[in-house]
Amino acid sequence: xxxxIAVLPGDGVGPEIVAEGVKVLRAVGKKSGHEFNLKxxxxxxxxxxKESTALSPETLKMCKATDAVLHGAVGGPKWDDPQAKVRPxxxxxxxxxxxxxxxxxxPVKMFPELVDATNLKPDVVRGVDxxxxxxxxxxxxxxxxxxxxxxxxxxxAVDTMAYSEQxxxxxxxxxxxxxxxxxxxxxxxxxxxxxxSSRLWRQVAMEVxxxxxxxxxxxxxxxxxxxxxxxxxxxxxxxxxxxxxxxxLTDEASMLAGSMGMLPxxxxxxxxxxxEHIFGLFEPIHGSAPAHTGKNDINPIATxxxxxxxxxxxxxxxxxxxxxxxxVESVLRAGYRTYDIMSEGKAKVGTREMGDLIxxxxxx
Numbered sequence: 462x463x464x465x466i467a468v469l470p471g472d473g474v475g476p477e478i479v480a481e482g483v484k485v486l487r488a489v490g491k492k493s494g495h496e497f498n499l500k501x502x503x504x505x506x507x508x509x510x511k512e513s514t515a516l517s518p519e520t521l522k523m524c525k526a527t528d529a530v531l532h533g534a535v536g537g538p539k540w541d542d543p544q545a546k547v548r549p550x551x552x553x554x555x556x557x558x559x560x561x562x563x564x565x566x567x568p569v570k571m572f573p574e575l576v577d578a579t580n581l582k583p584d585v586v587r588g589v590d591x592x593x594x595x596x597x598x599x600x601x602x603x604x605x606x607x608x609x610x611x612x613x614x615x616x617x618a619v620d621t622m623a624y625s626e627q628x629x630x631x632x633x634x635x636x637x638x639x640x641x642x643x644x645x646x647x648x649x650x651x652x653x654x655x656x657x658s659s660r661l662w663r664q665v666a667m668e669v670x671x672x673x674x675x676x677x678x679x680x681x682x683x684x685x686x687x688x689x690x691x692x693x694x695x696x697x698x699x700x701x702x703x704x705x706x707x708x709x710l711t712d713e714a715s716m717l718a719g720s721m722g723m724l725p726x727x728x729x730x731x732x733x734x735x736x737e738h739i740f741g742l743f744e745p746i747h748g749s750a751p752a753h754t755g756k757n758d759i760n761p762i763a764t765x766x767x768x769x770x771x772x773x774x775x776x777x778x779x780x781x782x783x784x785x786x787x788x789v790e791s792v793l794r795a796g797y798r799t800y801d802i803m804s805e806g807k808a809k810v811g812t813r814e815m816g817d818l819i820x821x822x823x824x825x
Contacts, residue, residue, distance in 0.1 A: 463496045464776055467527040469520070469556075472506040472540075472549060473749025474759045474812075475533025481761035481816030482531055482768045485788075488824040489772065489781050500527060504556065505535025505549035505749075515552030521559045524742075529775035530560070531768065532744035537751040557597050562728040562742055563628070564635045565595040565707065566770070569714045569724060574793040578719035578802045581691070589717045591697045592639060595707025596632040597728055599624045600658075602704050624658045624703065629665040635732050636701030637673040642735070643698055646677045650686045650702035650710070662703065683710070690714055711746060720801040721747040722760025725767035727774055738777045743767040757811040760799040762789055765819055788822035 468483065470476035483499065490497050502520035509515055515535075524530050535549040556562070571579075571589040579586050604621030611617075633649065640647040649666045651659035663680055670678045681689070683706045689696060690710065694717050702710065715721040724746045731739040745763030753759045766789060773782035792815070798807045799815055810818065 463498065464529070465498045465500060465527045466771075467524040467530040468499050468501045469504040469524075469530060469532045470501070470507075471504055471533035471535045471749060472537050473534060473751040473754050475505075475535070475749055477754070477757070477812050478745065478759060478761045478764040479531060479533040481812060481819075482764040484816045484820045485765050485785060485823055486531075486768050488820040489768075489778075489785065492784070492824050493778075493781055495778070495781070504532070504552040506537055506540040508552055509540060509547050509549065513547070515547055515549055516555045516559070521556065524556065524560060528738075529740065529771045530556075530742040531764075531771065532556075532742050533764070534745065534747065534749040536749050539751075554602060556742065557728060558603075560740065560742065561598075561730040563596065563598045564632055564729045564732070565593075565597045566635075566639070566727045566729065566733075566774075567593040567595060567707075567711045567714075567724060567746060568766075568770075569593065569711070569718050571718055572723075572790060572793055574790070575719040575723070575802055577804050578798075579716060581717070585691075585694065586717050589694045591694065591714070592643070592699050593707055593711050593714065594632065594636040594639060594699065594701040595711065596624075596628065596701075596703050598704075599628045600704035622656065622658050622703075622705070624661060626661065626665050629662050630669055631732065633666045633669045633701055635729075636699055637669060637676050638732055638734060640676045640699040641673070645675055646679070646698050647673075648679045648681050648686070648697060648700045650681050650683050650700055650706055652683050652706075653680070654682060658703070666701075686710060687713060690717065715746060720760060721745075722763050722799065722801045723766075725763050725765075725770055727767070727770040729774060733774055736777075739774050741771065741775045743771040743775075757813055758800050759812050760801050761812050761816050762799075762819075765789060765816070784823055785819070788819045791822050792818045 470479040576583040604623035653659040769782040769785040772778040
């Protein structure tokens with residue numbers, strides 16, 4: 462089969478980790494006979510430098526004509542001026558809106574080989590396997606009004622957390638569909654004791670639950686969820702939450718897997734159901750890590766696992782996705798580690814070497 466993939470390497474270490482994801486994708490193609498046609502574009506700081514915008518209309522149009530998007534990371538000190546008219550992150554927000562990507566899946570899995578690579582006790586993290594479903598196009602990041610202004614008493618700023626029942630319904634439905642394929646348990650995270658938007662969130666979640674009687678629904682306040690992630694993370698399986706809460710909680714949860722360098726993500730334009738192909742953007746959850754640029758030490762596994770998610774959700778190739786995930790586990794089992802997941806007695810390797818090892822297992 463032939464597929465067209467948009468590749469947006471981004472800033473900082475983005476090009477380095479994306480190169481390893483492409484390397485593994487090529488190995489999948491060679492092994493399975495599939496053809497992956499790659500089209501490259503700019504986003505973030507590099508797009509600002511060369512195109513005076515964080516995401517050009519031409520790049521967005523190119524992405525719309527592909528089967529999926531593989532994305533690196535954006536941002537860096539060069540573009541960090543708070544007074545800047547255009548910021549790299551605007552490209553990421555714009556592409557989510559432009560491509561209709563409303564559902565962000567962030568799996569958090571503790572590989573058995575890494576139980577000693579975290580700051581938490583092995584008994585706490587062993588067996589952790591959960592998926593966050595984060596809403597991407599609403600809430601504080603997009604609500605209006607959003608501005609800074611000056612009053613007679615000084616400067617003020619406002620951000621607005623706004624949600625419609627339609628936005629909540631579709632993301633909660635993603636959570637229920639995913640829960641059906643796993644442990645049939647969904648935790649819906651909100652702040653309904655304080656926020657009106659969360660009260661609506663909870664109401665809609667209960668309404669959607671009527672269509673999924675086979676799934677258990679539990680409501681959990683965001684502060685309680687943040688505590689549960691550390692106290693008893695195995696209690697959680699599928700978690701659905703709004704934009705800001707999901708952003709914060711998944712960064713916290715990444716430490717359960719040993720490093721942010723282990724967490725992939727999929728941003729989807731539809732509700733994932735068995736046998737259906739959904740357009741999506743696939744990227745690691747970590748940032749551009751500018752201090753590591755060019756050092757060949759950043760962990761590419763999150764990007765490589767994002768490639769596996771792309772194979773599964775957008776390209777309809779579950780066996781190939783499993784081969785990538787199995788290759789990652791095999792390399793970890795053999796004792797190879799990048800610096801962020803390094804432990805005593807293991808073999809330390811760089812970004813390119815880790816990519817070579819995993820690609821070799823896929824193609825072997």
